Amino acid sequence: MQQSYSKYFGVNVKIDQITLKVMIDRMFKGDYSMLIIGYSGFYIDPMAYLENFTSDSPMNTSLWGNPKYDQLIKKALEASGDERMNYLYEAEKMLMDEMPISPAYNRAYNFLTKPYVKGFERNPFYGSDINKVYIEKH
Secondary structure (H helix, E strand, O other): OHHHHHHHHOOOOOOOOOOHHHHHHHHHHOOOOOOOOOOOOOOOOOHHHHHHHOOOOOOOOOOOOOHHHHHHHHHHHHOOHHHHHHHHHHHHHHHHHHOOOOOOOOOOOOOOOOOOEEOOEEEOOOEEEOOOOEEOOO
C-alpha cells in the first residue's frame, strides 16, 4: 500500500509498526494521520456498518461526525422498507462524499462443497455454522 499511495496519489507514507495496545490507544485518541483497520459487520444489513459512524458511536474510530448523518441514521432506525433503505442510501452517500474512511479492500471467502454435503450455511461475516451439516447418501 505504501508504494501504491506514492505512485497513484503522490503521497509518501511512513509506516509505524506498533503494538496492538498502542494502536488501540492512538486510534481512540485520534493520534494518527491514517490508520488501517478491518471491520466486519455481524449481520447482513447496511446498518451493520453505517451505525458505527454516528457522532456518539464508540465504534467511530474516525472521530468524524455530522449531525445530518446522525439524523439520517436515526430516521432509518425508526423506518422500514424502502423508506429505511432510502435513509441508509443517503447516509452512505454522505459518508463516501465526506470520506472520513477509505475502504481499501473487501474480504472474500471461497467454498468448495461436494453436492452430497447438505446443511452447510455460508456466512460472509463470521465463518460457517457446521452444526446442521450432514452427508446425504450417495
